[in-house]
Amino acid sequence: MIGNIKIIAVCMCKVYDERNYRIIRALNNFAAENDYRLFVYHTCSDLYWKTLSEKGEQSVFDLIDYNITDAVVTFEEGVYAEDVMTKIRMDAAEYGKPVISVGVEHDYCISIKFDYAKGFEQVVRHVIEQHGVRDIGFIAGRKDEENSEERIAVFRKLLEEYDIPFRNDVFYYGDYWSAPTLKAVDDMIEGNKVPRAIICANDMMAIAAGAEFQRRGYKIPEDIIITGFDGSEEANFCTPMLTTSGCSYDDTAKTIINVISKALAGEKPEKIYTVDYDLSVENSCGCKPSVEQINTGEYIRILRDRMNRYQDEERVLYELAVNIMNCETPKTLATLLKEYNFGDVAVVVNGDFFDERKAPGVISDREPLFSDKMILLRSRAVEDRNIPQPFDRTNIIPDIENIMDYKVPLIFSALAHIGVPLGYACFYFPVQLSEYFKIPLYVNSLNTALGSSEASPIRSI
Structure with a gap:
């Protein structure tokens, strides 16, 4: 605490990444209302390569002063340094500070998880139920990566529920980015096996796939339905706008601040809190676009x-x-x-x-x-x-x-x-x-x- 202001130490990488920025913006709004301030300890890389530069970057976490810090929040998704995040949580616990892990569950601290499975299920179920599609392809994320495999499992479960055959010939790993996705689109078109709908495991792949199909003469959603997942800002600037699902940043921020307030008041918080994802239905699936029109020129x-x-x-x-x-x-x-x-x-x-x-x-x-x-x-x-x-x-x-x-x-x-x-x-x-x-x-x-x-x-x- 500094004066009468409580300090929340936030540990993350790439605060300028859109999703991280939006959660920090929402978290700051609710923090300021409750006499908290955010001290964000940040690295410009995801600490994946273990280089000398990254070693220097991660030293920022040694700046955390637990004597004036009231609570610690770690955002661990996208940070490839589990040992660093573990040390932060352990150090905070030694000082008796509440520790909240966002996105990754740990037994020895409070965890806030996102219900990715339920959110992704909303997208797939919408395409099947509302649009009656039974011919569906899938572009997953990275092979053997936890979130990607979870979305594959959800997709397979729903196909089985609706007695829809799984088409292995239009199943691809897109690695969450554009280049593998473009190869997948090319394979579908050149192999004359384009399905009625393509479900993508994130928005970036959906945007890339949609643009490539359009470049090759296909109309969305008339010829092919495209959906994403993440609720990214870029989804609003597609033509047509992208049907997707994303978490509420305000709900996430409120949950974090409420959990910290309970812990500091001496109450015993739950071990796990879950933030739901919300379906955002737009025109890429064939539904009417939202009333709000985005000025892409601006x-x-x-x-x-x-x-x-x-x-x-x-x-x-x-x-x-x-x-x-x-x-x-x-x-x-x-x-x-x-x-x-x-x-x-x-x-x-x-x-x-x-x-x-x-x-x-x-x-x-x-x-x-x-x-x-x-x-x-x-x-x-x-x-x-x-x-x-x-x-x-x-x-x-x-x-x-x-x-x-x-x-x-x-x-x-x-x-x-x-x-x-x-x-x-x-x-x-x-x-x-x-x-x-x-x-x-x-x-x-x-x-x-x-x-x-x-x-x-x-x-x-």
């Missing part, structure tokens, strides 16, 4: 503007990296960072970052990974003070209470070079996807710039 304009800003910021950040290498003192480095329009970002380095006696890599075995004394190099919230500014790491960043008044998530990312933590960035952007997209660009650029300056140490403070 959406394209937003994407184009986002790409243009990204390219411009990439150029500016490259110049920053070059200029940082020419800085001779910590003061000139801090002044340089202030000149660049990072927005609401605090840049912090370890207390020995400017120590010329610390050669690169010498501190790779430091315990803890971050210094007890840190140095603030840049923050709009404290721009009128002298910077660089030393401070105790227990303070997280100077003026933390004022920043928390913004009622936005504080997103922490480690800054590292060749796997060695150099410090961290704290983003307190407005909760907008266009802002969150900047995070990996900023982190990677700061890693390069600060890593280069650490290799040729700037003179000490």
Whole structure:
């Protein structure tokens, strides 16, 4: 707790991923209403490749201060580092903090699960019952992956229930992305075995399949019905709009906050909570489209503007990296960072970052990974003070209470070079996807710039 505000530590990767962003936005809304704030400890990768860069990234979780944290929430789907997530849960439990695992069930903490099976069943049952289709193909996710196999089992169960034969010749694994899906579509068309309907295990594959069928002269839904699953934003921008099923982000956020509130009030929460999926019926299955019409032209304009800003910021950040290498003192480095329009970002380095006696890599075995004394190099919230500014790491960043008044998530990312933590960035952007997209660009650029300056140490403070 900081002041009268309770802190929820949220651990996840890729906060700028659409689904993660939407859950963080919803969670922040309900958190702020209940005098909670989100401290999001975040990696820009999914920690799959186990590289030095990812080793540096995952050090961000060492920043969690359980002395001021009131509850911990882990989002584990899409994070390929079970040992890291396990350590977070175990550490939190040692401090007596409520731990909520979202998406993955664990025996020793509170689990919030999504009813994928029921949601997927809604889609398949709708195609069979409402449209009378008995000739159905299926594009699954990854072979032997839990969620994919569960959806295959649901599909087979419903076919058996309605006495519909399973067509092995139009069953494919699409690996949740477009390239294998396009091969599946080509195989169906070239083999003259296109079914009346294609059920896809996620929206991305459904969008790819639908576009390819249309490119090859098929009409949706007149010639072939296409359905997805996930309830992604992109499903709204298809022509026709995609029938799919997705979870309610508001319901998920409410469940998380209610569970935490019960636990902190001394009540005993249930071990498992389930969030339902909702069927979204649109025109790709033959139903009437929703009343709301999506302006695809406006959406394209937003994407184009986002790409243009990204390219411009990439150029500016490259110049920053070059200029940082020419800085001779910590003061000139801090002044340089202030000149660049990072927005609401605090840049912090370890207390020995400017120590010329610390050669690169010498501190790779430091315990803890971050210094007890840190140095603030840049923050709009404290721009009128002298910077660089030393401070105790227990303070997280100077003026933390004022920043928390913004009622936005504080997103922490480690800054590292060749796997060695150099410090961290704290983003307190407005909760907008266009802002969150900047995070990996900023982190990677700061890693390069600060890593280069650490290799040729700037003179000490």
